Amino acid sequence: MFKFTSSEVRDLIIAFVVISLCFGIANTGRDINALMNLLPMIMVGVGLGFILHELGHKFVSMRYGYWAEFKLWPQGLLFALVTSFFGFVFAAPGAVYTYANYMTDEINGKISIAGPIVNILLALGFLLVATWVYPSAFYSGISVLIFIVCSLGYSINSFLAAFNLLPIGNLDGSKVLRWNIGIWIAIMAIAGIMTLLSMTMGVENIVRLITGF
Template sequence: MDTPGVRHINPGFRKPKFSRIEIRDISIAILVLSVSFTLIYRNNNGFFSDDYVTNILCWFGVSFIFVITSFMMHEMGHKFTAQRFGAWSEFRMYPFGLMICLISSFFGFLFAMPGAVYINGYITEEQNGKISVAGPAVNIVLCAISLILAMIFGGMYSKVGAILLVLAYLNSFLAVFNMLPIGPLDGGKILRWNGMVYGAMIALSIAFLIITRIVINA
């Protein structure tokens, strides 16, 4: 029964929520990206095992972790922040982008356009800016955590440390790339909202990218 004067809002308002279509798109994007990373590392024989199949399976597991703790965590940062503001927010894959991603991996590099979070609802410019900040901010935090853990595990002198440094580099690169003030990237939206926040975010992103490269090359 409706109560007079009460505005009814969508179920799950202000709470993380996933639809079946979104779960499908996230699953496909994660699988394609994981396979793509595995193809890039396929020639790195012997890193985990001298057996080729075992080595490939291990790289797939590591690639899966890379994808979850970089690309998807970035998108979930946008999604959960938007939902916190009461907006409809769901991830949708780019089939063509995923195909390009898979094809490029055969040539030893990754041109990743897995998809994006779409938002619908009344969102102010400030809220949109904060939603845009959330993605790169997640990457920066994950980069910092990965760097600390990499140092604990011996950096490039151990397998775990080396993997963590690659994860740190991936997150720092994603942060810098998404902070570019062009097109639909996060940087342009943040800059339109608040120049000081943009300056701090791009400076922090570049700093972590430089630090990660220094640690890797040390």
């Protein structure tokens, strides 16, 4: 059964708020007015991306019969805040800890890859909605707002997928790589290309390329 402890809910909320703030700072610098305007929209992408990423790990862990719980990493949260002022977010505010006496590399890899796959699917979902509303964004303020939210959602979630798949430290990528190098290469390539396109072309140009608009 999918259960949460009170401390887990608290840690998820704290991490969500601070990571949203970090992405806001990274995108707006020290412009407080821009930050306040952009933050609610960023929170949609980060909220879905971060929370569902962690729930992906938790769900797969519990499907295997393990107890899993998200725990905050204060040092990681502070580091994310510091790096955001340099235009980059080291997004490691905590992790889902799976409690097991023994776990194979395969199971650990499948648990670990669940989070990045959630982010990739969310990014594609945001891109789909952005593509759908783009034509009407030229004359509808609501469509413009939805397009901006979806653009941010695509950029943030593709980045979260690629970042977490890096094979360093205790990030998801290290565990996936130990399990299956072929799967790691394939998923990392997808996340990396999506992130690269977001950073070089921009979401609007991606949408224009898709729609020919």
